[in-house]
Amino acid sequence: MVIIGGGLTGATAAETLRTEGWSGPVTVVADEAETPYQRPPLSKGFLAGKEGDDALLPYPASWYPENNVTVLQGTEATEIDPSAHTVTLTDGSTLPYAKLLIATGATPRVIPFPGVDLDGVHYFRTKADAMAMKELLSAGGHNLVMIGSGWIGMEIAATARELGNNVTLLGLEEVPLSVAIGRELGGVFLNRHQEAGVKFVLPSSAKEIQGSAGKVTAVLTTTGETLPADVVIVAVGVVPNTALAKDAGLTIENGIQVTGSLATSDPDIFAAGDVANSLHPVTNAFARSEHWANAIASGKVAAKSMLGQDAVLDDIPYFYTDQFDLGMEYSGFGALTKDADLVVRGSLEKREFIAFWVLDGRVVAGMNVNIWDVQDAIKDLISSARTVDTAKLADPQTPLGDI
Ligand SMILES: Cc1cc2nc3c(=O)[nH]c(=O)nc-3n(C[C@H](O)[C@H](O)[C@H](O)COP(=O)(O)OP(=O)(O)OC[C@H]3O[C@@H](n4cnc5c(N)ncnc54)[C@H](O)[C@@H]3O)c2cc1C
Structure with missing residues (x-):
């Protein structure tokens, strides 16, 4: 059993394989040099300095050797050969599989704003990103401009403000989060942020990120405002990591397209978590969820399907947020x-x-x-x-x- 991706989905699948009684080899290929971890605390308690590494780990580091699960930390899978049933790793070696799970997650969307390469412009997805932001923002007093007012942008903004930074958000919606929950309820989050002193320029985006001597100094908005900034975070959504699956000839449609049992177009390859677009039996429609509960639920279903059990991802989608x-x-x-x-x-x-x-x-x-x-x-x-x-x-x- 081989799992590509050491996020919450991959970790849950590895654990489920063991609890469901699989005693053969399990290998997790994880390109981040970390014990498999979950991301929700990164923008909340971990960034605020209230939670440490323990809050990030769905299973302690000792769980993997104790359960004979090999985690190849800091190793990227570079190719899947479905006919040979092998995964090629960064060092050129190959790993054979009987069943393979692709749980490669997603990566922040990159928009080529002029100036996006300046020093001081950041993305926020990994523990390393969160540690860098924590070091920078914990002293307070920075001028942070957040490009994007979705869930992650709003959460980081709240934490950064609580740490004493000046925070301004740009977002395409007139009311943040209104695409997901409507204007009235999005307004509850907007008001709470404004009450805490967070500023918004809505609707707007970045026309240009300006700098001096290679460092960011301001963001020019599409509405013509110049916002002083020494830190800019781009949080404009994520794109599923489908390259490996695409090269392997699997069906890609808003992520890796899978059945309700999370099977891809290859019977021995499954996909779950942020990267998978699965058929939900209730709505009879495909949906790709980018949430914590889906990582757990789909990791479990994928593992059971890999073991040949009858399993379907039929959970009611769930997510949560904490802001102030x-x-x-x-x-x-x-x-x-x-x-x-x-x-x-x-x-x-x-x-x-x-x-x-x-x-x-x-x-x-x-x-x-x-x-x-x-x-x-x-x-x-x-x-x-x-x-x-x-x-x-x-x-x-x-x-x-x-x-
Ligand atoms: C800052 C932040 C806060 C969040 N807060 C919440 C929240 O409050 N509530 C909520 O419901 N959801 C939240 N989420 C979303 C939730 O964290 C994701 O849905 C979840 O991480 C998905 O897990 P995953 O394992 O599918 O993908 P990921 O967590 O992205 O893990 C995939 C892993 O696979 C690795 N990988 C990719 N390609 C390869 C390769 N070729 N070889 C080896 N490894 C590879 C990636 O580097 C990554 O480590 C948050 C996300 C972020 C970033």
């Missing part, structure tokens, strides 16, 4: 929310509420902000697909189980 004192969890089918009605239980002003997206009388997604232990009930409303009374849904006195 806003803690949020979301589950549901984002693609179905576009034409849905929004029903709010609780108070947007107090920032304590549950929002439901209701389509044709049924809940298709739900998001709780600063209200806890309701995810099971929200997922139950979604999975049961029962018709709901929206007045009861909006009424905090009616238990969710009674709706």
Whole structure:
């Protein structure tokens, strides 16, 4: 069993192979020189200096040798030969496989803004990126311009502001996060940031990153503002790492296209995590999720499929974010929310509420902000697909189980 990628998906798959009873060889090929780690703390507690390496590790470093799992840290897979069933590594050696999992994740999208190569312009994906940013931002007082106001940009901005930096975000939406959760709810996050002194130039992008002596000094926005900056972070989304799969002749369509069991177009090769675009049995549509819970759920399903078990990735998609004192969890089918009605239980002003997206009388997604232990009930409303009374849904006195 060979797994390419030492992120959360690869680590979970390796662990699942063992818990499901596979006793043969398992090798994880991991191009980062790290014990397999998860990324969510990088933009939050780890960047803030409140959490250390332990928070990053889904399994301790000792778990791998104890369970006879070989992790080739700092080793890139450079080629897959599906007919020979081999993976070529950076040193030219080849690794044979019976079943192969591609869990290569994603890489920050690079946009060729003029000046993007200046010193002081950063991307944020890896532990190394987070350590560099922590060292730079923890003293406070920097002028940080964030290009991008999606989940990761907003999280880093919140942490950087809490560390005492001047933070300005540029984003293409009039209200950040509105593509994902709509203007009204995106506004809750926008207001909290503004209250903390984070500035926004919306909608706008970077026309040019300006510098002097090779170092960034300012960002000129598409709206004509010049924002002083000594640190710029480009956080404009990610692209799935599909090159290996493409060269191996696998079907690529918004990532590596896989079945509900995470099989690629080659029966002995599977794909999971951020890189995989899988067929969801509920929506009967392909979706590529870039979230923590999907890395875990799909890592498990992929491992079971590699072992020949009947496994399907049919979880309700879930993700979470933490920004300042806003803690949020979301589950549901984002693609179905576009034409849905929004029903709010609780108070947007107090920032304590549950929002439901209701389509044709049924809940298709739900998001709780600063209200806890309701995810099971929200997922139950979604999975049961029962018709709901929206007045009861909006009424905090009616238990969710009674709706
Ligand atoms: C800063 C940050 C914060 C986040 N916060 C949240 C959050 O709050 N909530 C949430 O739900 N999600 C969050 N996410 C998203 C979540 O972390 C991802 O969905 C998850 O990391 C996906 O895991 P993965 O293993 O599929 O991919 P990755 O974590 O990208 O891991 C893939 C690994 O494969 C390696 N690799 C690629 N190509 C090769 C190769 N050829 N050979 C060997 N190795 C290779 C990569 O270098 C990488 O180490 C966050 C992501 C980031 C970056």
